[in-house]
Amino acid sequence: MSTKFRTGTLALAVGLALGTAPSFAAESDSKVKTKDIERIAVVGSRSAPRSVAESPVPIDIIGGDELGKNASSDMLDMLQAAVPSFNVRQQPISDAASFIRPVNLRGLSSDSTLILLNGKRRHRASVIAFQGGGVNDGAQGPDISVIPSIALKQVEVLRDGAAAQYGSDAIAGVMNFVLKDDADGGSISVKQGAYYEGDGDTTIVDGNIGLPFTKDGFVNLSFQYKDADATSRSVQRPDAQALIDAGNTSVATPAMTWGNPEIKDDITLFANVGLDLGNDKEFYMFGNYSNRTGTGGYYYRSPHNRGGVFTDGNGDLLVGAMDGNADACPNIPITAGDVRNQQDYIDGVANNDNCWAFNELLPGGYTPQFTADINDTSLTMGTRGEIKGGFLDEALYDISGSVGRNKSTYTLVNTVNPSLGALNADQPGLSFEAGSYIQLEKALNADLVKSVDVGLSEPINVATGFEWRQESFEIVSGEQASWQQGPLATQGFSVGSHGFAGFSPEAQGLDKRQSIAAYLDVEAYVTEDLLLGAALRYEDFSSFGDTTNYKLTAQYRLTDELSVRASHSTGFRAPTVGQANVVNTQTSLVSGELVQSATFPPTHPVSAQKGGVELQPEESVSYAVGLVYQSGDFFMTVDAYNIEVSDRIAQTDKLDITQADVDALAGKYPSPELLLGGKVTFFANDFDTTTQGVDIVANYGMELMGGDTKFSLAYNYNSTEVDDPGSFTTGYKVRRLEEGIPEHRATFTLAQSWENVSMLVRANYFGEWFATHADEPDEFSSYGWSETVGSSYTIDASVSYFLNDSWTLSAGANNIFDTEAQELQKDGGAYGVVSGVYYESGPFDYNGGYYYVKAAYKF
Numbered sequence: 001m002s003t004k005f006r007t008g009t010l011a012l013a014v015g016l017a018l019g020t021a022p023s024f025a026a027e028s029d030s031k032v033k034t035k036d037i038e039r040i041a042v043v044g045s046r047s048a049p050r051s052v053a054e055s056p057v058p059i060d061i062i063g064g065d066e067l068g069k070n071a072s073s074d075m076l077d078m079l080q081a082a083v084p085s086f087n088v089r090q091q092p093i094s095d096a097a098s099f100i101r102p103v104n105l106r107g108l109s110s111d112s113t114l115i116l117l118n119g120k121r122r123h124r125a126s127v128i129a130f131q132g133g134g135v136n137d138g139a140q141g142p143d144i145s146v147i148p149s150i151a152l153k154q155v156e157v158l159r160d161g162a163a164a165q166y167g168s169d170a171i172a173g174v175m176n177f178v179l180k181d182d183a184d185g186g187s188i189s190v191k192q193g194a195y196y197e198g199d200g201d202t203t204i205v206d207g208n209i210g211l212p213f214t215k216d217g218f219v220n221l222s223f224q225y226k227d228a229d230a231t232s233r234s235v236q237r238p239d240a241q242a243l244i245d246a247g248n249t250s251v252a253t254p255a256m257t258w259g260n261p262e263i264k265d266d267i268t269l270f271a272n273v274g275l276d277l278g279n280d281k282e283f284y285m286f287g288n289y290s291n292r293t294g295t296g297g298y299y300y301r302s303p304h305n306r307g308g309v310f311t312d313g314n315g316d317l318l319v320g321a322m323d324g325n326a327d328a329c330p331n332i333p334i335t336a337g338d339v340r341n342q343q344d345y346i347d348g349v350a351n352n353d354n355c356w357a358f359n360e361l362l363p364g365g366y367t368p369q370f371t372a373d374i375n376d377t378s379l380t381m382g383t384r385g386e387i388k389g390g391f392l393d394e395a396l397y398d399i400s401g402s403v404g405r406n407k408s409t410y411t412l413v414n415t416v417n418p419s420l421g422a423l424n425a426d427q428p429g430l431s432f433e434a435g436s437y438i439q440l441e442k443a444l445n446a447d448l449v450k451s452v453d454v455g456l457s458e459p460i461n462v463a464t465g466f467e468w469r470q471e472s473f474e475i476v477s478g479e480q481a482s483w484q485q486g487p488l489a490t491q492g493f494s495v496g497s498h499g500f501a502g503f504s505p506e507a508q509g510l511d512k513r514q515s516i517a518a519y520l521d522v523e524a525y526v527t528e529d530l531l532l533g534a535a536l537r538y539e540d541f542s543s544f545g546d547t548t549n550y551k552l553t554a555q556y557r558l559t560d561e562l563s564v565r566a567s568h569s570t571g572f573r574a575p576t577v578g579q580a581n582v583v584n585t586q587t588s589l590v591s592g593e594l595v596q597s598a599t600f601p602p603t604h605p606v607s608a609q610k611g612g613v614e615l616q617p618e619e620s621v622s623y624a625v626g627l628v629y630q631s632g633d634f635f636m637t638v639d640a641y642n643i644e645v646s647d648r649i650a651q652t653d654k655l656d657i658t659q660a661d662v663d664a665l666a667g668k669y670p671s672p673e674l675l676l677g678g679k680v681t682f683f684a685n686d687f688d689t690t691t692q693g694v695d696i697v698a699n700y701g702m703e704l705m706g707g708d709t710k711f712s713l714a715y716n717y718n719s720t721e722v723d724d725p726g727s728f729t730t731g732y733k734v735r736r737l738e739e740g741i742p743e744h745r746a747t748f749t750l751a752q753s754w755e756n757v758s759m760l761v762r763a764n765y766f767g768e769w770f771a772t773h774a775d776e777p778d779e780f781s782s783y784g785w786s787e788t789v790g791s792s793y794t795i796d797a798s799v800s801y802f803l804n805d806s807w808t809l810s811a812g813a814n815n816i817f818d819t820e821a822q823e824l825q826k827d828g829g830a831y832g833v834v835s836g837v838y839y840e841s842g843p844f845d846y847n848g849g850y851y852y853v854k855a856a857y858k859f
Contacts (some may be wrong), residue, residue: 063153123404134736138651151222163571182210183218193852217275246337250364258836261296281385307493368499419486434501435478478502686726739770
């Protein structure tokens with residue numbers, strides 16, 4: 001196999017490395033020094049690799065070993081520590097988004113960053129973030145967390161718009177996860193960690209092995225097994241404590257848990273295969289199988305005030321007549337801590353076979369538990385090589401096909417379908433299978449790269465290609481009891497499994513979309529010091545039509561050490577099939593109260609009644625300019641950017657259904673009167689934003705304290721303004737979009753290595769941010785639901801000791817000084833309703849300090 005294939009020239013977009021921060025940890029986990037090895041990337045350009053400073057766009061390269069030096073076992077947390085413009089947060093009480101967390105690059109939504117695996121587009125997750133913290137409301141991005149660091153050679157982060165090169169989603173940038181391709185050797189490790197609070201115990205066992213595939217190929221296999229206990233940063237709710245004080249012995253302490261979900265049996269397998277076919281051709285194949293089960297909590301349902309289950313619209317006990325004759329059942333004011341002790345309850349409900357109240361079944365209220373079983377699989381196969389003879393002599397080709405599937409199946413326990421009433425054949429117990437979402441994507445790609453000599457300083461690099469993609473989103477209905485409209489539905493009782501209603505047969509279905517694309521990409525050194533590039537891409541979607549986007553890049557070397565670079569591009573993000581067709585009913589926190597909230601497709605009759613229309617793609621215009629300086633062991637980049645996005649897609653705020661809406665929906669939607677008292681939401685193209693920022697990255701290496709020392713500084717300033725809020729975007733959402741993520745973020749890292757010991761210390765800085773909880777409106781800030789929080793910092797540290805060439809022992813901690821997240825105001829309403837200590841929207845882990853120990857064996 002020729003060297004150019006081994007360096008990845010044809011991996012869809014072979015490009016340039018910038019050696020950006022921090023890129024030193026690869027040598028920290030071994031005694032082999034790698035500082036003189038040139039690192040290349042497969043994103044950003046389709047020309048052959050050049051020196052590390054010669055790229056017209058900024059790229060971060062993070063080694064797989066460096067990612068493994070983070071205390072966290074989650075890829076998202078590892079990336080946040082390494083890339084300042086990358087943000088992710090914990091998601092307590094957020095349905096399936098607690099298990100597949102949305103991320104942000106340069107302050108844009110999770111699905112505005114394109115994810116690649118070995119240079120090929122990664123499929124989306126089936127999970128849609130219905131509570132995405134403002135910027136991610138309704139985002140549907142790929143599940144990055146399934147990728148273990150043990151499987152990776154490196155991660156490349158292109159911080160520049162690239163839709164003209166890669167298609168939809170690449171508005172904020174591109175992240176490419178490059179799998180290991182060793183044909184021998186390997187490693188296995190065991191890692192144990194926990195939070196300082198004594199919970200969240202996590203065990204990770206992972207391994208990697210490289211094997212020969214005949215004498216001309218390789219098979220590289222990786223696995224990871226993980227278990228993580230739940231955490232609790234909870235306080236007892238005042239209403240629950242009041243019930244206990246009043247004599248109700250059926251209330252738990254605490255009544256609900258606020259914290260990280262439990263993750264069990266998290267197993268991931270990755271494989272990467274390559275085979276030299278001779279005559280400068282090769283076959284490649286890679287893919288994964290991943291499965292995990294996560295369990296998290298919901299909000300507490302109090303037997304004194306949870307409407308639709310325990311109480312009517314006037315605050316009295318909600319009593320249902322099982323035979324439908326509601327007039328035969330009494331109206332009972334709630335006067336005792338346990339209503340079952342009231343004489344009017346005993347006479348009118350307990351001793352009346354026809355009348356029913358849920359206090360009989362759940363006298364202390366209840367807190368539903370939500371479980372998601374998430375399965376993720378993918379497979380890509382292809383061939384690439386060099387064409388011999390003819391017009392395309394020495395041109396490089398790459399032909400591939402891929403398929404990816406993500407399925408999430410939901411189960412509710414410790415809850416009821418209130419409309420079914422008493423436990424019987426219709427409501428057999430307190431658990432429900434609510435159904436599944438399935439995301440399936442297929443793609444075919446053909447790419448061609450050729451150098452053409454036209455007499456310039458170097459030959460022009462010309463790349464062209466074709467792509468066909470099909471994306472589908474499927475809803476599988478749940479068991480009948482999870483969605484059934486029971487006999488008490490017309491008497492004020494909620495319909496569907498409480499917390500997360502099951503998908504009905506009407507919601508079940510499969511929706512598809514196809515697209516075809518063609519691109520042309522040209523790059524050339526016009527002079528020895530001036531590099532120019534241009535890309536043009538045409539894409540046609542079966543759902544909304546076509547779009548054409550372009551990109552222009554330039555880099556000019558002023559001196560041997562200093563160069564300037566710039567880029568300008570247009571881009572787009574197609575609405576996902578899930579966003580256009582999803583149906584969901586959940587319990588949401590609105591104005592301090594729990595209400596049923598239904599999500600419908602934007603063209604559904606209920607959505608259309610509130611102004612919903614068919615989704616159109618987001619469109620973007622990006623500008624960037626930067627400086628690159630390299631002198632000896634010092635390397636620095638400064639890049640400023642401006643990203644304008646129009647018609648951004650997001651989930652609307654929770655909208656009230658009025659009687660006029662119900663009347664208008666008659667004949668268009670079954671039982672529209674059941675929507676009264678609840679909320680509806682859908683997806684809409686509803687606002688424009690302008691995001692401006694600056695990235696500064698600097699590395700310096702030297703010999704210090706008898707060893708090798710690497711300093712790294714990375715800083716990101718990112719500011720977003722909402723330019724044209726639409727009718728569904730309130731002032732509160734605008735504030736979350738503009739202030740919910742710190743504008744200033746920085747990391748400073750020191751890595752020191754000696755012959756037998758290496759260490760790493762990282763300081764993380766987070767600027768001012770707008771703290772809030774759930775979907776509470778801004779006017780509730782005076783009641784303790786939100787506030788502006790000042791800057792903060794955390795310190796991470798790790799140390800490794802090399803017993804010999806095979807064994808390494810490591811220990812470390814994230815947030816080693818246990819910096820606390822911002823606490824909710826104890827005299828505010830959120831503190832009691834949320835039952836949590838901290839705001840959920842913080843920029844770093846609210847659980848506090850986390851430590852780990854690790855033993856690794858290399859062979």
